[in-house]
Amino acid sequence: MTQAPLTGGRAVPSTRLDRLWHLGRATTDLAAGIGVRGLIDLARRGNGQSNPIELSPETFQRLADRLAHMRGAVMKMGQLMSMDGSDALTPEAAAILGALCNRAEPMPLSQLAPLLETEYGKDWNRRFRRFGFNPVAAASIGQVHRAETADGRHLALKIQFPGVRESIDSDMDNLSLLSRAIGMMPKGMDLKPMLDEARRQLHQEADYAAEADALDAYRRLVGDGADFLVPAVHRDFSTGRILAMDFAEGIPIDRLAETAFTREERDRAANLVMTLVLRELFEFSLVQTDPNFGNFLYQTDTGRVVLLDFGATHPVPPAIVSGYRDLIRAAMAENREAMHESAIALGFAREDAPREQVEAMLDLMRLSSEMMRHQGLYDFGASDLFKRIYDRGQQLYEEGAFSQLPDPSSMFLYRKFLGAFMLCRRLRARVDLPLLLDPYL
Known part of the structure; x- marks a missing residue:
């Protein structure tokens, strides 16, 4: 054996009763944190159409620790719904879910x-x-x-x-109740489509x-x-609960941001990932939708990107492919009317939305497409674009502009794009996006 047996790590709650007990402990922490007045307010909410409850940093820490111990659906929701603190979540919910993204514990x-x-x-x-x-x-x-x-x-x-696959539905039901308690989404926004899509994706990832x-x-x-x-599968060592594949050497791709690596290496890795994202959408119509940086390794000796974790792989309907093509074309041409039509087709906007919300959304979309209109290499390391997008998004959030979630298939594809752009920012890379986009537009 190459390593000593594992002794650390807390056992994963594997039965429905165990998982309900741990979520109950999380709820107890929540109740202790909000007090009697908060519980009374929570009981009066009905479907959660009010402001989120207030929790102390200590209560948030205890709650996140309880949920991280459960792994499974609760932890996966943190990974799906938090992205660099800038998604359309309340700040309180983003704090909890963001803390869950890097809290995985091994089983003993x-x-x-x-x-x-x-x-x-x-x-x-x-x-x-x-x-x-x-x-x-x-x-x-x-x-x-x-x-x-x-x-x-x-x-x-x-x-x-153990027990994760069997507990997905009950975990998601319980998480739905908790999400209403802490006010994950802005007032008036229905979280159910996101939870339903997460439930479907979790069942797929557990298969x-x-x-x-x-x-x-x-x-x-x-x-x-x-x-x-892409590692090859070894079917003779794979079972219903074990997936065997080639072991691939490499370093986590975001480590290229360290000073030991050259700008050329950072640029190559970022351009390869962006190229792959476009091929997934426009050539393969098959997208690995999880934007986690941990799904990519980089081989410094060969210059290859190693692709890992295909549990969240989805085919993309032709209508979604054409919708994104139309949206990118419109954004690059700064055609606001065409951008609006494409946003409606993809579910990012409602036809009956107030005009001021439409204009604000189009302004944000135009800002977000800055790197697509830039001729030549766009230097993500020298750009403050993400801060400008975040600041403007926060302003619109506070004004109540985000009143709906897009179609889940569009939402997770959008997050894949966002993850690729964030990797470019992390690596301080230079990418010529118009050049990469040209074959598909």
Whole structure:
């Protein structure tokens, strides 16, 4: 064995009763934080159509810790709905959900060993020359272990937390109640479509057989070239709760922001990711929608980007593809009428919205497309565009301009674009977006 057995980490609550108990503890923390007056106000809210309750930083910390311990749907919602603190969430909700994004804990050996025996059989260890008990990564749905098989293959084993798949529906129902309590969304905005889409996506991500198929399909589309590497699936070591694939070396892509790496490396990585995002939408019509930086590795020796985690892979309907093409064209041409029509088609705007809200939204969209209109290399490191977008978005939020959520399929695709732009900013990279967009427009 290459590592000592894992001793740290708290057991993942694996039964519905256990998970309900932990959420109950979170609710107790919430109740203690808001007091009797807050509880009375909460009881009078009905469907949550009022201002969010006020919580102290200490209460937020306890609540986030309780929810992070549960992993699964609760933690995944934090990853889906918080992005750099600038989504259309209340600041309080963004604080909780943002804290959940990087709080994954590994499961202890007392849970890992029985799971391996259930999936691989009593003498499972004989199938391996080496097995690393300490995970190399842990997230909301499972954790990843490195192993060498008896016949010499080097694998990454993605092992699902016990009970997570079975608890998705009950977790989402309970999270819906909690979201109304803390006022996740602006007044008048219906959170249900987002929760329904998150529920569907979580069921998909917990289906490792479907992820294996998506990984194979994506690998065929990307090919085996000098720019990207998609690990191959190993079906004989994959089960319903374990996904086995090639172990790929590389560093987390956002580490290229460190001073040890050159500007050329940062530019190459950012341009490859942006190129891939456009190919996903306009060529593949198949998009890995999770914008987490952890889904990308960079190989400094080969210059290739390694693509990981295909649980959130979705086909894109032709209407959405054409809608984004029309929106990008209109934004680059600064055609406000066409931008408005495209925004309605994609669900980002209502036809009956007040004119002042429409104009404010179009101003924000024009601002957001600045890098698409810039001729030549756009220097994300020298730009304050994200601050300007955030400041303007906060102003519109406070004015009540965000009164609806777009169609979930558009929303998560939008977040993929946002994640790619944020990576460019993190790497302080230079990207010629009009040049990359030209073949598709």
